[in-house]
Amino acid sequence: MAKNNWEIALKAIEMHENIFIFHHIRPDGDCLGSQFGLRELIRTNYPEKNVFVLGDAVGNFPFFTWDFDTFEKIDKKYFKNSLGVVVDANSSNRIQFAKYITDKNFTHMLRIDHHPVDPDINYDYTWEDANYAAAGEQIAYIAMKAKWKVTTKAAKYVYLAINTDSGRFQFEYVQKRTFEVMAYLHKDNDFKVWDVNFPLSIREPKKVKFNAYVLLNYKEDNKVIYFHVTKKLQKKFKLSTNESSDVGILANIGNCKIWVMFIDQPDGSIRARVRSNGIWINHICEKYKPGGGHEVASGATCYNKNDMKNLLQDLKNEILKHEKS
Known part of the structure; x- marks a missing residue:
């Protein structure tokens, strides 16, 4: 059963000037693609907002750029009117750098997740829906419903999320909506799935x-x-x-x-x-x-x-x- 909907997430994002996005420990393509895809979408559609991404790709998907921010180097002025966003995760023991959240650095917290879990963090805004194949699909759905502009860069990140967590579109939760958001990722840009599929397909001999x-x-x-x-x-x-x-x-x-x-x-x-x-x-x-x-x-x-x-x-x-x- 879903908890709230995409409009809750959109409202939270639009209400805050400074946004900090987190991913889960042992990062996979979904949490990384959702995190950086959301950053690019917000930067494109709300250029007045400041967006920071916190975490570590630990060497995963080296054909992407993972330019994380360092929390200690971020000016404290950005903690005012701030929104901490957790994608593809829930509880503090599953979030990388969760201490920054539990220390209550942010004005409000938002969770966008497709895991049916009751977290130990008191989120102010939650969109949880286990019927989505990936958190990346949720991010793409927000973009589609809000009519956000999707750059080629954003599309690649979000597609990585959907592709990897859906098992290349073969798992049970893949449905009509999944392909609708995939079509939207191609809107008014030069995105091609091959640009992600090919590097994903390369296999190291070892x-x-x-x-x-x-x-x-x-x-x-x-x-x-x-x-x-x-x-x-x-x-x-x-x-x-x-x-x-x-x-x-x-x-x-x-x-x-x-x-x-x-x-x-x-x-x-x-x-x-x-x-x-x-x-x-x-x-x-x-x-x-x-x-x-x-x-x-x-x-x-x-x-x-x-x-x-x-x-x-x-x-x-x-x-x-x-x-x-």
């Missing part, structure tokens, strides 16, 4: 070898497929934790219902990326904090092999329950 290794060595247990990317494997294939976290490698193999990629993290924790092709898994992932997300695309955190075993068992139990119902 990652191809890693993908092959995963496909030859994954494990299956009662319709759950999983693989553990240990630090040893990351070192072997010369991959960062982020580069070795593509859970899509395991998608829809045979009759599997759920697939999980466990990735060792530098701090000793184990990131679990969990996906399904119909069974809801977000309530299970929420048990392994920090965790949660979409009904069929969520994440969890494990701290040892016992946690991993328990998570897999919970997922297998959910499959059994689903098959009996």
Whole structure:
């Protein structure tokens, strides 16, 4: 069920002179594309406003320009009549540089998100709608409904968001509206999807070898497929934790219902990326904090092999329950 609508977000943006946009930890194409796409759209359509983006792309999508602002270098005068905007995220443990928000630096807070989560931050304005394929689709929808001008630069950012979070338009929440906003992104500019699709399609040889290794060595247990990317494997294939976290490698193999990629993290924790092709898994992932997300695309955190075993068992139990119902 949606919480509010696009008009709430538009009202919040128009009411404030200074806007600060945040993304979630472990940034993906949706949060980055939404963040920078919204910045470009506001700068183009409200040139009198000051817009800042806070975060770190951690090397993702290097064919884009990620020119983040440094919070400590921003003049404090911009905190007056300010709006903090969180895209594609919700709670403080999921937001990069959340301390700037929890320290109450901003006059008001806005959340634009497609994750059905009750956050621990008291947002003044919220547009949450899990029926959107991506937060980027929400940003594009605001632009379309408000009749904003879309530059080629803005279109590329927002398209990155929609493309990556929709699994290249193959996931369940892709619908007629998704293609309507895609058409709007092409309005009165030189945007071509190829300009983003091609660099997205380029595969590094080391990652191809890693993908092959995963496909030859994954494990299956009662319709759950999983693989553990240990630090040893990351070192072997010369991959960062982020580069070795593509859970899509395991998608829809045979009759599997759920697939999980466990990735060792530098701090000793184990990131679990969990996906399904119909069974809801977000309530299970929420048990392994920090965790949660979409009904069929969520994440969890494990701290040892016992946690991993328990998570897999919970997922297998959910499959059994689903098959009996």
